[in-house]
Amino acid sequence: MPSKNLKILLVGEYSRLHNSLKEGLLALGHEVTLVSTGDYFKKFPSDILLKPKYVSGFSKKVKVGLYKLFGIDITSLSIKNQLFRHSDTLKGYDVVQLINESPFGIDASIEKEIISFLHQNNKSLYLLSCGADNSSISFAYAKKFRYSILTPLFEKKVPEHEYEYALKYLKPNFTALHDYIFDIMNGVMASDMDYHIPLQGHEKYLGLMPNPINISKLEYIPIEIEDKINIFHGINRANFFKKGNDYFEAALDLIVEKYPDKVAVITVENLPYAEYIEKYNSAHILLDQALSYDQGYNALEAMAKGKVVFTGAEKEFLEYFNLKEDEVCINALPDVDYIFKKLEDLILNPDKIHQISKNARAFIEREHDYVAVAEKYLNAWEKGVKKNSVDGS
Numbered sequence: 001m002p003s004k005n006l007k008i009l010l011v012g013e014y015s016r017l018h019n020s021l022k023e024g025l026l027a028l029g030h031e032v033t034l035v036s037t038g039d040y041f042k043k044f045p046s047d048i049l050l051k052p053k054y055v056s057g058f059s060k061k062v063k064v065g066l067y068k069l070f071g072i073d074i075t076s077l078s079i080k081n082q083l084f085r086h087s088d089t090l091k092g093y094d095v096v097q098l099i100n101e102s103p104f105g106i107d108a109s110i111e112k113e114i115i116s117f118l119h120q121n122n123k124s125l126y127l128l129s130c131g132a133d134n135s136s137i138s139f140a141y142a143k144k145f146r147y148s149i150l151t152p153l154f155e156k157k158v159p160e161h162e163y164e165y166a167l168k169y170l171k172p173n174f175t176a177l178h179d180y181i182f183d184i185m186n187g188v189m190a191s192d193m194d195y196h197i198p199l200q201g202h203e204k205y206l207g208l209m210p211n212p213i214n215i216s217k218l219e220y221i222p223i224e225i226e227d228k229i230n231i232f233h234g235i236n237r238a239n240f241f242k243k244g245n246d247y248f249e250a251a252l253d254l255i256v257e258k259y260p261d262k263v264a265v266i267t268v269e270n271l272p273y274a275e276y277i278e279k280y281n282s283a284h285i286l287l288d289q290a291l292s293y294d295q296g297y298n299a300l301e302a303m304a305k306g307k308v309v310f311t312g313a314e315k316e317f318l319e320y321f322n323l324k325e326d327e328v329c330i331n332a333l334p335d336v337d338y339i340f341k342k343l344e345d346l347i348l349n350p351d352k353i354h355q356i357s358k359n360a361r362a363f364i365e366r367e368h369d370y371v372a373v374a375e376k377y378l379n380a381w382e383k384g385v386k387k388n389s390v391d392g393s
Helices: 017-027 057-070 074-084 108-120 134-141 160-170 172-184 193-199 245-258 273-279 297-304 315-321 336-348 350-367 370-391
Strands: 007-011 031-036 095-098 125-129 187-190 205-208 229-235 263-269 285-287 308-311
Touching: 007 017, 017 031, 017 370, 057 074, 074 108, 095 108, 095 370, 108 125, 108 172, 125 172, 125 193, 125 370, 134 160, 134 172, 134 193, 160 172, 187 193, 187 370, 193 205, 193 315, 205 370, 229 245, 229 273, 229 336, 245 263, 245 285, 245 336, 263 273, 297 308, 297 350, 308 336, 308 350, 336 350
Parallel strands: 007 031, 007 095, 095 125, 125 187, 187 205, 229 263, 229 285, 285 308
Antiparallel strands: none
């Protein structure tokens, strides 16, 4: 861990990751500023909050028209202008960390302009591979995963235009952005196994950083099954197939048909974070995603609260953390019959729900505590600076 207190700038937000990391770093005595859009509809807090404009209604139509006529994205320009109003606040940091190659989700050339400014005016720059990016999408597009978020595209469940957000990272402008960042950065880290695997062996890869979870904000709720087993299914409609929600829906239909007196299903869509997390408090089982090797942030927070989560928990994850199958969560495969049987097993054996719930909380405390993870980041950043000074870059 660095001997001095650091001034740290966290750029971008996905699913509260940077907020929790900030809290861990503050607990260790460091100075931290977070600049982000709040992850759009999720509305996470930020020290410098950038508000995406021209994203709905008539103003969106104007935006689309201007882009078609002149190739100008006024939403991206608005984000840039808002950010540079704080230019003096964004200088002089020991560490700048981008949550993604496109931390604001805007035009690649404008992302590059912003990242170039941050690189030139601060001491070190790091990248977190979190969410779709060039490394993970290139790996998935080459079908090097057994399955991935691109599986629905390969199976022609979803037209290519609905994968525009993910596939943009393979286009020349975003590939150029990727190359630029990898050239200037001090190092790159991965937030989970889906991003760790594609980066293994890269000379600037600093390792897997488990998602930081502020357990003090997430009370463990002991499982109490009084009548029915409550199953929660949260849907982000834009990512319906990419998260494998279609497999969950089909399996739930079978479960409700066979066990109508034993289960109650809670389904919600596109809720802000604060409302979402309240909605699943009464759940015993939570269905998260079926096309990943590891848990995302929503799954981890649910596990911290003692929910039995159907999510990514592939053999690579189990080996990395020395776990047994179904020990801390259920590996949700893209297979309706498999998901149905896993749900049925829990319904018929509720003692397993109680045990997995306890194991899940213990796992989060052991591997994802936000202060311990913040220390891992500090060590990785220090390693990156030393490595670059040795390499002469």
